Amino acid sequence: MLTWIALTALLLFSVATYMAGRRRAVAATGGKPAQLHSLPGYYGGYAALWVGAPAALLILLFAMFGGRLEAGLLRAETPAAVAQLTAPQQNVFYDDARAIARGGAPSETIYDGALRAALDAKVAKSRQINGLIEYGSIALGTVLALAGVFVAYRRISPQFRARNKVEGWIAGLFIACSVTAILTTVGIVASLVWESWRFFQAVPIHEFLFGTEWNPQIAMRADQFAGAGAFGAVPLFVGTFLVMLIAMLVAAPIGLYSAIYLSEYAGRTTRAVVKPLLEILAGVPTVVYGFFAALTVGPLFRAFFNWIGAQLAGGSLDGLAQYLMQVQNQMALVAGAVMGIMLIPFVSSLSDDIINAVPQSLRDGSLAMGATRSETVKKVVLPAALPGIMAALLLAVSRAVGETMIVTMAAGLQAKTTLNPLDTVTTVTVQIVTLLTGDQEFDSPKTLSAFGLGLTLFLVTLALNIVALRIVQKYREQYD
Amino acid sequence: MTDAAIPAASLRQAVEARLKKRHAQEMRFRLYGRMAIVVALSFLALLIGRIVHQGYTTFVDYQISVPVTLDASRIDAADPVGANYDLMVAQSVLAKLGETDDEFGGKSGKVMGLMSNDLGFQLLKMVREDPSLTGRTITVTGPLKSDAALYFKGEIKRVTAEDERKLDDQQLDWLDKLKASGAVTSGFNTGFLTRSDSTEPEQAGVLGAVVGSLMMLLVTAVLAIPVGVLAATYLEEFAPKNRWTDLIEVNINNLAAVPSIVYGLLGLAVFINWLAVPRSSPLVGGLVLALMALPTVIIATRSALKAVPPSIREAALGVGASRTQTVFHHVLPLAMPGVMTGAILSLAHALGETAPLLMIGMVSFVPGVPEGFTGAATVLPVQVFIWENASERGFHERTAAAIIVLLVFMIVMNLAAILLRRRFERRW
Numbered sequence: 001m002l003t004w005i006a007l008t009a010l011l012l013f014s015v016a017t018y019m020a021g022r023r024r025a026v027a028a029t030g031g032k033p034a035q036l037h038s039l040p041g042y043y044g045g046y047a048a049l050w051v052g053a054p055a056a057l058l059i060l061l062f063a064m065f066g067g068r069l070e071a072g073l074l075r076a077e078t079p080a081a082v083a084q085l086t087a088p089q090q091n092v093f094y095d096d097a098r099a100i101a102r103g104g105a106p107s108e109t110i111y112d113g114a115l116r117a118a119l120d121a122k123v124a125k126s127r128q129i130n131g132l133i134e135y136g137s138i139a140l141g142t143v144l145a146l147a148g149v150f151v152a153y154r155r156i157s158p159q160f161r162a163r164n165k166v167e168g169w170i171a172g173l174f175i176a177c178s179v180t181a182i183l184t185t186v187g188i189v190a191s192l193v194w195e196s197w198r199f200f201q202a203v204p205i206h207e208f209l210f211g212t213e214w215n216p217q218i219a220m221r222a223d224q225f226a227g228a229g230a231f232g233a234v235p236l237f238v239g240t241f242l243v244m245l246i247a248m249l250v251a252a253p254i255g256l257y258s259a260i261y262l263s264e265y266a267g268r269t270t271r272a273v274v275k276p277l278l279e280i281l282a283g284v285p286t287v288v289y290g291f292f293a294a295l296t297v298g299p300l301f302r303a304f305f306n307w308i309g310a311q312l313a314g315g316s317l318d319g320l321a322q323y324l325m326q327v328q329n330q331m332a333l334v335a336g337a338v339m340g341i342m343l344i345p346f347v348s349s350l351s352d353d354i355i356n357a358v359p360q361s362l363r364d365g366s367l368a369m370g371a372t373r374s375e376t377v378k379k380v381v382l383p384a385a386l387p388g389i390m391a392a393l394l395l396a397v398s399r400a401v402g403e404t405m406i407v408t409m410a411a412g413l414q415a416k417t418t419l420n421p422l423d424t425v426t427t428v429t430v431q432i433v434t435l436l437t438g439d440q441e442f443d444s445p446k447t448l449s450a451f452g453l454g455l456t457l458f459l460v461t462l463a464l465n466i467v468a469l470r471i472v473q474k475y476r477e478q479y480d
Numbered sequence: 481m482t483d484a485a486i487p488a489a490s491l492r493q494a495v496e497a498r499l500k501k502r503h504a505q506e507m508r509f510r511l512y513g514r515m516a517i518v519v520a521l522s523f524l525a526l527l528i529g530r531i532v533h534q535g536y537t538t539f540v541d542y543q544i545s546v547p548v549t550l551d552a553s554r555i556d557a558a559d560p561v562g563a564n565y566d567l568m569v570a571q572s573v574l575a576k577l578g579e580t581d582d583e584f585g586g587k588s589g590k591v592m593g594l595m596s597n598d599l600g601f602q603l604l605k606m607v608r609e610d611p612s613l614t615g616r617t618i619t620v621t622g623p624l625k626s627d628a629a630l631y632f633k634g635e636i637k638r639v640t641a642e643d644e645r646k647l648d649d650q651q652l653d654w655l656d657k658l659k660a661s662g663a664v665t666s667g668f669n670t671g672f673l674t675r676s677d678s679t680e681p682e683q684a685g686v687l688g689a690v691v692g693s694l695m696m697l698l699v700t701a702v703l704a705i706p707v708g709v710l711a712a713t714y715l716e717e718f719a720p721k722n723r724w725t726d727l728i729e730v731n732i733n734n735l736a737a738v739p740s741i742v743y744g745l746l747g748l749a750v751f752i753n754w755l756a757v758p759r760s761s762p763l764v765g766g767l768v769l770a771l772m773a774l775p776t777v778i779i780a781t782r783s784a785l786k787a788v789p790p791s792i793r794e795a796a797l798g799v800g801a802s803r804t805q806t807v808f809h810h811v812l813p814l815a816m817p818g819v820m821t822g823a824i825l826s827l828a829h830a831l832g833e834t835a836p837l838l839m840i841g842m843v844s845f846v847p848g849v850p851e852g853f854t855g856a857a858t859v860l861p862v863q864v865f866i867w868e869n870a871s872e873r874g875f876h877e878r879t880a881a882a883i884i885v886l887l888v889f890m891i892v893m894n895l896a897a898i899l900l901r902r903r904f905e906r907r908w
Contacts, residue, residue: 067756167804174714177707181732181778184771188742191749254516261513274517281524283890285832287861288531288883291868295876296530341523348520372502374509395737402739404835409868429741429835436748436839454745458738465737469730 003063006138007056010145014052017149021047021156029158038163046155046162049169050148055141062137070129071098074122081114093119101126192458195451202445203231208452210234214415214426216435216446231449233456235415239425243336243407244400246421250340251400252393255347262348263355264377275349282345290409293338298329298410301337305422324422330412333421339406343396350395354388354475355381391471398464402457404429428453531887535880541669541682542629544595544658545621548572548603552615560607560614565600566592569620576663577654590651596682598622623671624664626681626874628655632666635873646873672881676848677858677866681874684867686882691849692762692857693831693889699766699853700773700830705823707770708777709812715778716785717807736775743772744839752840759841763853768840769830776829780822784815817904821897828893832886834861860886 022044029035036043062069074094082093093115096106100123111119156162200208211232258278262271309324358381366376382389412424413434435450548568555563570591574581581588599622606620607613623629627646630636636645638652647655658664676688719725747768751757757764788811796806812819837843842862850857858866860882867879 064755068754071756163802167802170804171718174710174718177710178714178719178728180707181711181728181735181774184735184746184774185731187750187771188738188746191746191754192742195749254519257513257516258520261510261517265510265513274521277521277524281520281527283828283832283894284527285834285861285886285890287832287834287864288527288887291864291879291883292527292530294868295534295879341520341527344520344523372506374506375502377509398737398739402741404739404741405865408835409865429739432741432745433835433838436744437841437843451745451749454742458742461737461739461742462734465734469733469737 002134002138003059006059006141010052010055010059010141013145014048017051017152018044018048020044021153024153024156025158025162028156035158037159037161038166042162042166043156043160045166047149047152049166050152051145052148053169054148055145058144059137059141062133066130066133066137069133070126073129074098074126079114079118079121081118094122097122098126101130188458192451192455195448196455199445199448199452202448203452207231208233208449209456212417214431216431216449229446231445231452233428233453235417236426236428236431236453238417238419239332239411239415240401240427240429242332242419242421242425243339243411243427244397246333246336247339247343247400248393248397250337251343251347251396254340255344255396256351256389258344259348259351259355260377260382263352264373264381278345278348281341282349284342286342286403286405287409289338289342290405293334293406293410294329297338298331298334301331301334302327302329327422328424330410330424331422332411332425335407335411336421338410339400339403342403342406343400346399347392347396350392351385351389354385354392354472357388357475358384387471388475391468391475394464394468394471398461398468401464402429402461404433408433428457432457528887531880531883535877535882535884537633537635538672538877538881539669540633540666541671542624542632542664542666543621544573544599544624544664545619546572546576546599546663547617547619548599549617550603550607550614555607555614557611557614560604560611563604563607565603566595566597568603569595569599573654573658573663576661577657590648591654593647594625594628594651594655596623596625596680598680598683623682626872629682630873630877631655632659632664633877635877672878673885677845677863678847679845681870681872681878684875684878686860686863686885688846688849689858689860689863689882690885690889692846693859695762695850695853695857696765696769696859697827697831699763700769701823701827703766703770704773704777704826708774708823709781709819711774712778712781712785713807713812716782717811718803732775732778736779739835740772740833741835741839743768744836746771747836747840758854758856760844760846760856760858761854762850762857762859764840765837765842765857765859766853768836769833772833772836773826773830776826777823780826781815781819784818784822785811787818788814814906817900817906821901824893824897824900828890828897831889831893832861834865837862838865860889 022040025036025040025043026033033040071094074097078090082090085093089109092107092109093111096109096111097119099106100119208231211230212234213230213232214235215230217229258274262274266274305324305327309321309327312318312321313325315321362380362384363376366380367373371379407427407430411427411430413426413430414424415426415431416423418425432450432453435447435453546569549572551568554568567585567588570588571581573591573595574588579587599620602620602622603618606618624632627636628651631647631652632655636647638649642648655664671683672685674687675683675685678684715725715728719728747764751764751767752759757767792810792814793806796810797803801809837859842858843866844856844858845866846856846858864879864882864886867875867882
C-alpha cells in the first residue's frame with residue numbers, strides 16, 4: 001500500500017519536473033524556443049526521466065525482492081525451540097510468523113510455551129524488517145529522485161542534445177523489453193535444471209529414465225506408512241507416447257484432408273465459412289475438451305465396449321468379452337481421441353499455409369499435362385509440401401506431448417506400461433499436475449520429481465520444435 | 481516406336497477405361513476431403529451442443545417462498561446463532577403441506593433434504609440485524625436443494641427405482657404439491673451469476689471466478705502488452721541483424737511452443753518459492769500468463785509492423801524525424817489495430833489457460849470475490865476443473881454452465897478482435 005502511495009507521489013513529482021524542465025529550457029533561450037537543439041518537451045522529458053526512472057526502479061525492485069529479503073533476514077537466527085522442529089515444521093513456523101505480521105490467516109498449527117514466545121518474537125521481528133524495507137526503499141528512492149533533479153536540471157541549456165539523450169533512455173527500455181524473452185528462457189531452464197538436479201541427487205538419473213516402476217508415494221511424516229517410493233518414469237513415457245499416437249491417428253488424416261480440400265477444392269464461400277469454424281474449434285480452452293472427454297466421450301466409449309463385450313460373451317472370444325465388459329471410463333483411447341479433435345484445427349491450419357505456399361506454376365504444369373486434380377495433389381503438391389507437412393505434424397506431436405488438461409481429466413493416474421488403448425494410463429503432464437497440486441513439501445523427492453519430469457518434457461518439446469521450425473524455415477526459403 | 485503398333489481402337493478403349501478409373505479416384509479423393517471437414521465440424525457441433533445441453537438448465541432455478549414463524553421460545557435473544565433455523569423452515573413447509581412431523585423428526589429431516597440451507601442463513605441474518613423480528617412470521621424466499629431442482633428439471637425421474645435415486649417417493653410427492661400450490665416458482669437463475677463458489681451446488685456461482693479471471697487478465701495485459709510491443713518494435717525497427725538478435729528471435733519462436741505446464745513450473749519455482757509472491761493470487765497467475773502470452777504478442781506485433789509500408793518510414797525520416805520519432809509518431813499508430821487484435825487474441829488464449837494455474841495453487845476453494853491482487857482467487861477455467869471433480873450431481877450442470885460463461889467471454893473477445901480488424905484494417 002505504502003509502495004503504491006510512494007509510486008504515485010513519484011509520478012506527480014516527475015510530472016512537475018517535466019513542466020519545470022520544459023520551462024527552464026525555454027527560459028534559457030530568452031523566450032526564443034527555436035534556438036533550442038531539441039523540442040522543449042524533450043528537455044522536460046529528460047529531467048522527468050532522471051527523477052522518475054531510477055527511483056521507481058529501486059522501489060519496484062525492493063517490492064519484488066522484499067519478501068525474499070525479509071524471509072532471509074527472519075531466518076538469520078533460529079531460536080532454540082524452533083531448531084528442534086523438522087524442516088517442514090520450521091517452514092510452517094516462519095510462514096505463520098510472516099502471515100501474522102501481515103495480518104493474514106496463519107495455519108492451524110498450535111504453538112505453546114517456548115514456541116509461542118519464539119513466534120511472537122519473530123512476528124515482531126518480521127514487522128520490524130518489513131517496516132525497515134518499506135521505509136528504507138522509500139527513503140532511498142527520495143534521495144535518488146532529488147539527485148536526479150540535481151543532475152538533470154543543471155544540464156539543461158539551449159545547446160544540450162536533449163532529444164538524443166531521451167532516445168538513449170528509450171533504446172535502453174527497448175533492449176530491456178526484448179531481453180525479457182531471453183530471461184524467461186533462462187528462468188525456465190534454470191529453475192527446471194536446479195530442482196531436477198536436487199531430485200537426481202535423491203534418485204539417480206538412470207533409475208529415473210530407465211526404471212519401470214512409478215510410485216512416488218513417500219511418507220510425509222515419519223509415522224506414516226508408505227513404500228520407499230519408486231521413480232522409474234518409463235510407464236509415464238509409454239503412456240504419453242500412447243496417448244500422443246492415438247491423438248495423431250485422429251488428427252493427422254482429418255487435419256490433412258481438410259487442409260487439402262480447403263486449399264485445393266473449396267470455393268471462396270466454403271473457405272469463408274469453414275475456416276472461422278475451425279478457428280473456433282482451435283480456440284476452445286483445453287479444460288472444456290477435458291470436461292467433454294470425461295463426461296461425454298468416456299461414458300460413451302465405455303458403454304460401447306461394454307455392449308460389444310456383452311454381445312461376444314459366451315462365444316469363442318469369451319476372454320475378450322469379459323475384458324471388454326470391465327472397461328472403465330478412463331482409458332487412453334478417450335484422452336487420445338479428444339486430444340486428436342483438439343489438434344485437428346492445428347494440423348489443418350498449418351498444413352493449409354504450407355500447401356498454399358507451393359507455387360501455382362507447379363499445379364498449372366501438372367494440370368496442363370492432363371493430370372486430374374487429385375493426381376496433381378498427390379504427385380506434385382504433396383511431395384513439394386512434404387517437409388513442411390512433416391514439420392507441422394512434429395509441432396502437433398509436441399503439442400500433444402505437452403497437453404495437460406485433457407489427460408488430467410480423462411486418462412487416469414495409474415502408471416502402467418501398456419500399449420493397450422483400452423487401458424488406463426497416465427502421462428508425464430498428469431503426474432506433474434498431481435504431484436504439485438495440494439499440499440507440498442519442497443524437499444521431498446516426490447515434489448522434486450515433478451521438476452525432473454518437467455525438464456524431460458521441456459527438452460523433448462524443445463527438440464521437436466527446433467527441428468520443426470528449422471524445416472519450415474528452410475522450406476519457406478526454397479520458394480520465396 | 482512400338483506404341484504405334486497398338487490399334488487405335490484398343491488404345492482408345494484402354495484410355496477410356498483408365499480415365500473412368502482416374503475420375504472415380506478423383507471423386508473419392510474429393511469425398512475424403514469433404515468427409516474430413518464434415519467430421520471436424522460435427523465434432524465442433526457435438527462439443528458445443530453437448531455442453532449447452534448439459535448446462536442450460538443451470539440458468540433456470542427453483543425458488544421456494546415459505547412464511548416462517550420465528551418461535552420466540554426457540555431463539556435465544558442473546559445468542560441467535562444457536563437456533564436451528566433450518567428446522568424452523570422445514571416445519572413451516574410441513575405445515576404448509578398439511579403434514580405433522582413424527583416424533584423423531586423424520587419428516588422434517590426429509591424436508592430439510594429438499595431446502596437449501598440458504599433459507600436458514602437468511603433468517604439468521606434477519607434476526608441478527610433486527611432482533612425484534614423474533615416471534616413474528618416472515619416470508620423467506622430461497623433456492624431448493626439441487627437434488628430437488630434436478631427433479632423438476634427431469635434429471636431425477638420417478639420411473640427410477642426408489643432406492644436408486646436421491647429422493648424418495650414421499651419427497652417427490654411433496655415437491656409436486658409445493659409446485660402445484662405455487663410455493664415453488666421457477667425463474668432465471670441470477671444467483672449463478674451473483675454468487676461465488678460454495679460447497680452446496682445450489683448456492684454456487686461464478687462471480688468470484690469471473691472477477692478473479694478479470695483481475696488476472698488485467699495483470700497479464702498490463703505486463704505482456706507493453707513489454708511485448710516494445711520488444712517487437714525493437715526487433716523489427718531498430719535491432720541490427722546480428723547473432724544476438726538472431727538468438728532472441730529463435731528464442732521467441734521456441735518460447736511460443738513451450739507447453740504451458742512448463743510455465744507453471746517456472747512460476748512455482750521462481751515467483752512463489754524464490755520471490756515469495758503469495759500463492760494462488762491473481763498477481764502470480766497474471767505474471768505466469770504474461771510470460772506465456774509474451775511470445776504471441778511479440779509475433780503478432782511484428783507482423784503488424786511488417787505490414788506498414790516502408791514509404792511511411794522514409795517520408796517521416798525525409799522530413800527530419802529521428803528514427804524513434806518515426807516509429808512512435810507514425811509506424812506504431814498505423815500498426816496499432818493489428819497489434820491490438822493480436823493482443824486481444826493472446827489474452828483470450830490466456831483466459832482459457834488452466835494447467836499452469838494448477839501449479840501455482842489456484843485450485844484452492846475460494847468462497848467469495850478475491851480481496852485484492854495478492855489475495856486468494858480462483859479463475860473460470862480452474863473453477864470448471866474444480867467443479868468437474870465434485871461428486872454431487874448438481875455440480876455437473878454447473879460445470880457446463882461455467883463453461884458456457886467462459887465461452888461467452890472468449891467469443892466476446894474474439895468478436896472484438898474481428899471487429900477491430902474490420903474497422904481499422906488498411907490495405908496499402
